[in-house]
Amino acid sequence: MTATANDTYKAPDTAPPILEAVGLTRHIPMHGRRHGQVVRAVDGVDLALRRGQILALVGQSGSGKSTLARLLALGDRPTSGEIRFDGRPVNAERRRDRRRHYGHVQMIMQDPFASLNRLHRLRYILSRPLRNFGTPGAAELEARIIELLERVNLTPGREFIDKYPHELSGGQRQRAAVARALAADPSVLLGDEPVSMLDVSIRLDILNLLTELRDRDGLSMLYITHDIASARHVADEVVVMFSGHLVEGGPAEAVTQNAKHPYTQLLLAASPDPDRLLSGEAGTGTAAASLAAAAGGPDADDDPDSAAGSATGADGGTEAGCPFRARCPHAQAICAERMPEAADAGSGHWVRCWLHT
Ligand SMILES: Nc1ncnc2c1ncn2[C@@H]1O[C@H](COP(=O)(O)OP(=O)(O)OP(=O)(O)O)[C@@H](O)[C@H]1O
Numbered sequence: 001m002t003a004t005a006n007d008t009y010k011a012p013d014t015a016p017p018i019l020e021a022v023g024l025t026r027h028i029p030m031h032g033r034r035h036g037q038v039v040r041a042v043d044g045v046d047l048a049l050r051r052g053q054i055l056a057l058v059g060q061s062g063s064g065k066s067t068l069a070r071l072l073a074l075g076d077r078p079t080s081g082e083i084r085f086d087g088r089p090v091n092a093e094r095r096r097d098r099r100r101h102y103g104h105v106q107m108i109m110q111d112p113f114a115s116l117n118r119l120h121r122l123r124y125i126l127s128r129p130l131r132n133f134g135t136p137g138a139a140e141l142e143a144r145i146i147e148l149l150e151r152v153n154l155t156p157g158r159e160f161i162d163k164y165p166h167e168l169s170g171g172q173r174q175r176a177a178v179a180r181a182l183a184a185d186p187s188v189l190l191g192d193e194p195v196s197m198l199d200v201s202i203r204l205d206i207l208n209l210l211t212e213l214r215d216r217d218g219l220s221m222l223y224i225t226h227d228i229a230s231a232r233h234v235a236d237e238v239v240v241m242f243s244g245h246l247v248e249g250g251p252a253e254a255v256t257q258n259a260k261h262p263y264t265q266l267l268l269a270a271s272p273d274p275d276r277l278l279s280g281e282a283g284t285g286t287a288a289a290s291l292a293a294a295a296g297g298p299d300a301d302d303d304p305d306s307a308a309g310s311a312t313g314a315d316g317g318t319e320a321g322c323p324f325r326a327r328c329p330h331a332q333a334i335c336a337e338r339m340p341e342a343a344d345a346g347s348g349h350w351v352r353c354w355l356h357t
Contacts, residue, residue, distance in 0.1 A: 015050040015051045015052055015053060016050065016051055016087070017048035017049060017050055017051070017084070017087075018049055018050065018051045018085065018086055018187060018188055018220045019048075019049040019072060019083070019084070019085055019105065019188050019220065019222070020046075020047065020048045020049070020083070020084040020085075021045050021046060021047045021048075021068070021071070021072065021081065021082075021083055022046055022081055022082045022083075022084065023044050023045070023046060023080065023081035023082065024042055024044070024045045024046075024068070024071055024078050024080075024081035024082070024083065025040075025042055025043055025044055025045070025078055025079045025080045025081045026041050026042040026064075026067050026068075026071055026076065026078055026079050027039065027040050027041070027043075027079045028041050028067075040243075040244045041064045041067040041244055042064045042067050042068050042071065042078075042244050043064075043243075043244035043245050044081070044245070045064075045068060045081070045241075045244075045245070045246055046246070047239055047246060047249070049188065049220050049221075049222055050220065050236075050237075051187075051218070051220055052214060052218045052219070052220060053214070053220055053221075053236040053237060054210065054211065054214055054220075054221045054222075054223050054234050054235045054236050054237075055220075055221070055222050055223070055235060055236065055237045055238070055239065056222075056223045056224075056225060056230075056231030056232075056234065056235035056237070056238045056239070056252065057069075057222060057223070057224045057225070057239055057241060058225055058226070058227075058228045058231045058238055058239070058240050058241065058267065059226065059240060059241035059242060060226055060242075060267075061226060063241040063242055063243060063244070064241055064243070064244040065192070065224045065226075065241055066192055066224070068241070069107070069190050069192050069222070069224055071083065072105065072190060072222065073105055073107050073190055074090065074105075085104060085105070085188075086104075103132075103184055103185065103186070104186055104187045104188055105186060105187075105188045105189075105190060106181035106182075106184050106186040106188070106189055106190070107181065107189075107190045107191075107192065108174075108177055108178055108181050108189055108190070108191040108192070108194045109177065109192055109194070110192055110193040110194065110196055110197050111197050112165070112170070112173035112174040112176065112177040112197075113165065113173060115177050115180075116165040116173060116176060116177055116180070117165075118164065118165045118166055119164075120164070121161070121162050121163060121164055122145070122149065122160055122161055122162070122163055122164075122165075122176055122179075123142075123145060123161045123162055125165075125176070125180055126145045126148055126149075126176075126179060126180055126183050127141055127145060128183075129180060129183035129184040130144055130145070130148075130183050132184065133185070142161070145157070145161055146158055146161060148179045148182055148183055149161065149176075149179055151179065151182060151213075152175040152176070152178045152179045152182070152209060153175060153209060154172060154175050154176065154179070160172075160176075169202075170197070170198050170199055170202065171198060171199070171202035171205055171206060174194065174195070174198060174206050175206070175209065178194075178206075178209065178210075178213075182213075186219070187219065187220060188219070188220045188221070188222070189210075189213070189219055189220075189221045189222070190221075190222045190224070191210065191221060191222065191223050191224060192224045193224055193225055193226070194206060194210070194223070195207060195225075195230070196225070196226070196227070203230070204233075207230060207233060207234050210223065210234060211234050223235055227271065228240075228256060228264075228267045228268055228271050229271045229272055231252065231256070232252050232253075232256040235252045236251070236252060237249065237250060237251055237252060237255075237348075238250070238251075238252045238255040238256065240255065240261065240263065240264045240267065242263050242323060242324050243323035243324070244323070245323060245339065245352070246352070247261045247263055247264065247322075247324065247351070247352050247353065248260060248261040248263075248264045248349075248350065248351045248352070248353075249349075249350055250345065250347070250348045250349030250350055251347065251348055251349060254345070254346075254347060254348070254349040255349060256268065258345075258349070260345050260349070260351035260353065260355075260356050261324075261351050261352070261353045261356075262324065262328050262329060262330055262353065262355070263324045263328075320336070320337060320338055321335055321336040321337055321338060321339065322335045322336075322339050322340075322352075322353070322354070323339075330355055332354055334354050335354055339352060340352050340353065340354050340357045341357075343356045343357050
């Protein structure tokens, strides 16, 4: 059984993957002064979200998290690599695949205001995805909408069904956005920073709702966040992204309590202490300053020794070395030559760092 910070979790860590990325890569061509170069936003990512689990994807702004989420939701096409759903390759260009896949994978966005049409009541917003499964009569439709509202703890549902998004608090709006995602009957939720725009006092409520959906309904979830403390709170497994690469991953407890990669260690050192979990405050002191200096992602600097020199020639094939090397206190000559393969750190924990090969 996977060890987690949340001891209600029951699924075994041998649960089969429901959503996988295999060598997933997205190189974005640049324009203007940088014409001819590409930003390696996502670079050869392998990850597996297991059935009934929450996998947290953690990284700073610019590390490639949203680009990866867009690829997994088929909202963008990869440069190379493959996405598999339930063991089968998904081809983003095939309409049949897109229809089938979209029903199963639903996104929860950062800003619930932007994701809910403010001109409509919840009744209408939630009825649209429900109608994709046939045309139930008015009474049945209303009963299903109320059930959805109550599933996300907007209770009693009857009191919320005719509200407009602007009549809800921030937390209630995010619950309504989760209800809308659930209306499509997904087996996977992709949450891109689903609590970062919410008031600190209600973040924990929404995260607890997500873990409830996992525990009660067996939903699988990719939880995307810059906040490693919240990842530890909700996730079964954690993967850490820096500059388009996954650098460490494994059971949440192992990655957060026994981090191996210097970047993960920096993220942890700069995160709020557990008493201030989800406070949204950055840590203080030298770790936070170093983290800010490390940045999270590829920039347009084509100096290979820059902090994040991940913009390369248009073939996208010239990147070498670990992107974290310029900020790493343990960098060695080999770090500039190539990125190591993942090394096994035991019990499903792995790390891509020359210190551990
Ligand atoms: N359309 C684009 N054109 C050029 N560069 C892009 C584009 N989209 C993303 N990038 C670059 O790709 C890298 C990864 O961006 P992405 O938005 O995926 O990161 P992120 O980790 O989700 O950050 P944030 O949390 O700030 O959204 C960044 O360097 C970003 O500037």
